[in-house]
Amino acid sequence: MIYYLLLPFLAxxxxxxxxxxxxxxxxxAMILELSIIVLVYAxxxxxxxxxxxxxxxxxxxxxxxxxxxxxxxALTHVLVFLFSFFVSAMLMTEKMxxxxxxxxxxxxxEEFIVVIFYKLFYGFDMLPNIPAAFWLQAxxxxxxAPVFFxxxxxVEVFFYDxxxxxxxxxxxx
Amino acid sequence: xxxxxxxxxxVFIVILLAVIVTVLSCNLxxxxxxxxxxxxxxxxxxxxQNVLNSSFKNVSDAWYRYLFLVGIEEENRNLKKAIDHMxxxxxxxQEGYLEAQRLRNLLDLKENKDFDFVIARVIGRGQxxxxxxxxxxxxxxxxxxxxxxxxxxxxxxxxIMGASWHSAKVLPLIDENSNIDACVQRTRTQGIIRGxxxxxxTLKYIAKTQDVREGDVIITSGMGGVFPxxxxxxxxxxxxxxxxxxxxxxxxAPVIDFSKLEEVSVLTSAxxxxxxxxx
Numbered sequence: 001m002i003y004y005l006l007l008p009f010l011a012x013x014x015x016x017x018x019x020x021x022x023x024x025x026x027x028x029a030m031i032l033e034l035s036i037i038v039l040v041y042a043x044x045x046x047x048x049x050x051x052x053x054x055x056x057x058x059x060x061x062x063x064x065x066x067x068x069x070x071x072x073x074a075l076t077h078v079l080v081f082l083f084s085f086f087v088s089a090m091l092m093t094e095k096m097x098x099x100x101x102x103x104x105x106x107x108x109x110e111e112f113i114v115v116i117f118y119k120l121f122y123g124f125d126m127l128p129n130i131p132a133a134f135w136l137q138a139x140x141x142x143x144x145a146p147v148f149f150x151x152x153x154x155v156e157v158f159f160y161d162x163x164x165x166x167x168x169x170x171x172x173x
Numbered sequence: 174x175x176x177x178x179x180x181x182x183x184v185f186i187v188i189l190l191a192v193i194v195t196v197l198s199c200n201l202x203x204x205x206x207x208x209x210x211x212x213x214x215x216x217x218x219x220x221x222q223n224v225l226n227s228s229f230k231n232v233s234d235a236w237y238r239y240l241f242l243v244g245i246e247e248e249n250r251n252l253k254k255a256i257d258h259m260x261x262x263x264x265x266x267q268e269g270y271l272e273a274q275r276l277r278n279l280l281d282l283k284e285n286k287d288f289d290f291v292i293a294r295v296i297g298r299g300q301x302x303x304x305x306x307x308x309x310x311x312x313x314x315x316x317x318x319x320x321x322x323x324x325x326x327x328x329x330x331x332x333i334m335g336a337s338w339h340s341a342k343v344l345p346l347i348d349e350n351s352n353i354d355a356c357v358q359r360t361r362t363q364g365i366i367r368g369x370x371x372x373x374x375t376l377k378y379i380a381k382t383q384d385v386r387e388g389d390v391i392i393t394s395g396m397g398g399v400f401p402x403x404x405x406x407x408x409x410x411x412x413x414x415x416x417x418x419x420x421x422x423x424x425x426a427p428v429i430d431f432s433k434l435e436e437v438s439v440l441t442s443a444x445x446x447x448x449x450x451x452x
Binding site: 082 | 186
């Protein structure tokens, strides 16, 4: 219960933090969706309901703070989580390069969903921006994902004495 | 599918997606973040953002200050170089200014007299135990002849004692070989100014009956036709009244500081010829 109470605040903290880091490093030229890494991690580690709610809250908070269409990033975040959850049954999460590659793929997928959404509903042509900003962001987030997983594994060892298993193998999915 | 083993889970996911799609479709048209929940989220996010922002700002300010200090060191080094360069330039400009002042004084003298002058630069000194000649960079090609007077700013320097085409040798009035007709400006008493080396000059052949005081101005008398009349030579610095004989021994301090002489004006229209130099 405490998890669900703290979740919105942690989500706010994460979104604010990622916006600020992106603003400092890239001066507003591009965003840095570190929340995708959290979603992938959640897909690999959490159970379906807990992870879905986390993804929804994270996406919703992202929508609220970023000022995008309410529900858009909530949808993409939940989809990324579900995709991660599905893939986690087949992916060896210990392999760091696979984590990086998968995160890169998730970021790319999410960006394409957003681009297609805006193209379909608002007629915005954001495709020319994809190579410059989107690939770079996907590359950076993908590179940071193994670091995040490594740190979380250390945290898991610190709190539980051993790394937590994926939801599927833990039988909680 | 094994991860959808729980029926409730499937229902939950479907409901969640349906809620999201509904929210999304409701907000599609207005494309606004209005509503109570977004406001609450934003309200909560604002202080978090402020705290994080101020923290990041402090860190980034400290970092930029550090970078600024690193830049300051480089800038300081460059500024010191620039200051050194400007100091050398300033020295050049000051030299130019002082030179201009000296030349202006020479020009004033030239305008005050009805003579033609050639401005020459001192290029060397021929100092020996018995002679203190000065070399200038103008010669016969510039109209300078042997014997013509040489002045500088306030007074008399001496006379030309030998000239080549593009340089000349000046016999200064403090040279012991130099003798110039002079007079005391106040009393018009005439005598001979003779060089005395480091002591300056001595005014000779002034009878003890004449009134001469320390501080009296000594000028050229114009006698002998070599030096124009009225050019200042110096001031009486000391009178030796105890000396026996018919004449006073009078010491004269030249008005010209020969150690700082850089430019002189050479009188070209003077009709030199008479030898006043005892050799």
